[in-house]
Amino acid sequence: MKKKNIIHTILLGLLLTSTVSCKKYFDRDTYDSISSDKFFESESDLELYANGFIQKMVPSATTIGYSDINADYCAVNIPHDLLRADGNISPGNQGGWTESSWSNLRNINYMLVNMVKLKGKVSNEVYNHYEGVARFWRAWFYFDKVKTFGAVPYYDYVLKSSDTEATSKARDSREFVMDKVLEDLNFAAQNCLATDKFKGDGSVINKYVALAFKSRVCLFEGSYRKYHQVDPSTGNAWVNSQTASNKFFNEAVSASELLMGSNVFSLVDVDKEKSYRSLFTSEKLLTAEVIWGRYFSKDLSILHDLSWVYYSPTYGSKVSLTKRFVNTYLMKDGKPFTDKANYKTIPYTQEFTDRDTRLAQTVISPSYKMTNNGTTALYAPNWLVTRTGYHPIKFSLDNNADNILSRAASWNSLPIFRFAEILLNFAEAKAELGQFGLPEWNKSIALLRTRAGVTPVFPTTADSYLVNYYQNTINDPLILEVRRERAIEMCLEMELRWDDLMRWHMGDLLNSSNNPWTGMYIPNKSQSYDLNGDGQIDFEIGTSESVKSIVVSSSNVNQSFSINADNNLVWNYQRVWAEYKYLRPIPTEAIIRNPNLTQNYLWKNK
Structure with a gap:
């Protein structure tokens, strides 16, 4: 012993x-x-x-x-x-x-x-x-x-x-x-097990975590088999494609329903203007909704760098959401923003008004405030960081007291599985099975939209903006609305959107010719703009790049700004997509060690 x-x-x-x-x-x-x-x-x-x-x-x-x-x-x-x-x-x-x-x-x-x-x-x-x-x-x-x-x-x-x-x-x-x-x-x-010992703080593996992962995996595989006509490893048709995809969709529904019927988890909905973002900025995991997550702690000096990478012009990747995506956030009355006749010419200072509250909880809005040196004040997009004007704040902290914007000092805990995703998985699998009606809508998408302050209008016709966004590949109004909701609710989480594009066979949306990186509307290129009403200039087109100014080029070369025909800012970078990219190649070194592995068929001549 x-x-x-x-x-x-x-x-x-x-x-x-x-x-x-x-x-x-x-x-x-x-x-x-x-x-x-x-x-x-x-x-x-x-x-x-x-x-x-x-x-x-x-x-x-x-x-x-x-x-x-x-x-x-x-x-x-x-x-x-x-x-x-x-x-x-x-x-x-x-x-x-x-x-x-x-x-x-x-x-x-x-x-x-x-x-x-x-x-x-x-x-x-x-x-x-x-x-x-x-x-x-x-x-x-x-x-x-x-x-x-x-x-x-x-x-x-x-x-x-x-x-x-x-x-x-x-x-x-x-x-x-x-x-x-x-x-x-x-x-x-x-x-x-799902006893207190294994549920407790949401950081260990238990029955609920297994069900959540099963829900995610089965939705992925079911839709991958449906939207990819052949197995991209071999180029051969799937075995019993529809039967197999439906099997995985049904398993996704089953796992989701067990979680939904457990009465253990629910959406955090205390304040519609704050609850959504609180899931990503709280020091403790909000286990009413978070099924599994990763803990961080200021007191224990268990810290991460997400605020730093999202705010630094050099340490991060200058991540910005695109105008084309921001347009998909609904109005509070449940109608598409893009149904407005003048939606293309609504300026940044007005486009957050009466919108889905998740928009202002995901990116800097005209009302966003930051605390620096103990002083809280309106904080506008920094043009040394943002490329479009839509600067993400979802995972970032608003108080720079510990220099969180310039070092790995963030202490907010981070969800891996949320109940919101389970509702979305259930809704999508049901829609793909052709079993998604008003009852299913009311216990999934409607809950998410209500939490976001949006009237959950059941769709009967396809939104033409979404049809166009998805390149006329989907015309089912229910599937389109589930995709809208999924993109908004799970924005920037766990590489889920990339996975969605892979399983939906929508990699072409990563091609710059199909989906240029558009930014905010610029009514007049010669004018300076106060973006948040604090009396200070926050944006102008100048001769050098600074916190408040950009340089516009007519060449459209990579890493340059331009203005398109709709007077939207565009961040130019040529991006290309091809069918072989849906999978990565098997490494040459691995095949040399084991010639029986063989290469993914579309990578064989690359």
Whole structure:
């Protein structure tokens, strides 16, 4: 027992210290570092090992709140390599397939293989819970791999370097891998516990987290199979395409309904002007709505850099929402803003009036205030940062007392799964199944719009602006309204919009010729503008770029401003899209090590 106590002490120390220390432990071959004969002997062993995955695999602040900046609704200073004509993405430099990239799977499978020693030593309920936790993380691992690469080899055992048959295995089909992911999520959703110990503060894996992830995964896969005619790994048609997509849609509905019917979660709706944004700026997770999230704390000096990256002209990417997307926010009466005859000429100072309250809680508005040096005052868009005038504030703090705008000092906790997403997943899956009527609307989209101060008008005709936005590929008014609501409610969260474009086969919205980065309306290029009514000039077109001024070019070269025919500001950067980009290439190095892997078919000649 003395050796066992030493092991416990080592593990506990690793779990309570920095992520770097935890990484050193988990990147080792677990079966060499700790003998399973001397571990996995009690419930506390399971808890310690499972908690290691929390430290190792929980998304970073950047992933949660800054990974969606390359989606269609954002303008950035320089787009991702995948979108640039000169972007350096190829099989030769693609990552994600090194030994360390697969180490999390090895550790998960190690737990699943060796925890059987605890059968009969702990209750079946506890045993099944921790098996469910491990299988949740395996599903998490493989879902990420499938989104990135498509078909991948599937392993449900501890892979050893000496196992040449396993290490030279070909890729399993995407259908096979995603069915395995669904099996794992079903087990986790059925067996993970939801008692106070495992629900509590919203930071650990439990039944509700498993259901939320199942809802997200199944919606993704169902729509991916529907909107992609062929498997982009092989170029072959899906096996039983409609049956398979409907299976995943139904599983998404089932998981969502279990969460919706649990009466555990609800939308935070205390103040329509503040409640939405409070979910992303509070120090504690608002667990009435947040199902799972990542904690940060000022007192414990557990901090992140989201305020810094969103406000810095050099550290961040100058992220801005586009005018074309901002136009999709509804009026409070539930009517489209774009139904107004003069919507193209409504200036920034007026376009927030009587709009969905989430707009002013997502970007700087004329009424936005910032506290600097103890003084609170109106704060206008900074033109050294914003490229369109629509500067995101969703994840940023409003008090610069700790210099949060210039260093990693933000302390707000961040949601990973919210009840709002579950409502959206339910609505979309039902709409895709053709089962979305007024009752389904009232218990999903209507709740979100009511929280945002918007009258939830049930749609009977397709909004022509949205039809055009989605390039005339969707004419169903219900699917269009669900997409509107999803983009607005989940804006900038967890790379969900990028994933949406991938699964909807809408990558063409990332092409600059289809979707230029438009900004605010400029009535007169020779005039200076006070954007918030404080008597100060906040925008003008000048001869140099500054906090309040930009330089307009007629050349439309990359990284230049221009004014289009509608007098909208445009941030110019040529972006290109092609069919092969829906998946990343299998790295050349991986194929050299294992020629049986084969390349994704559209990347073979790249």
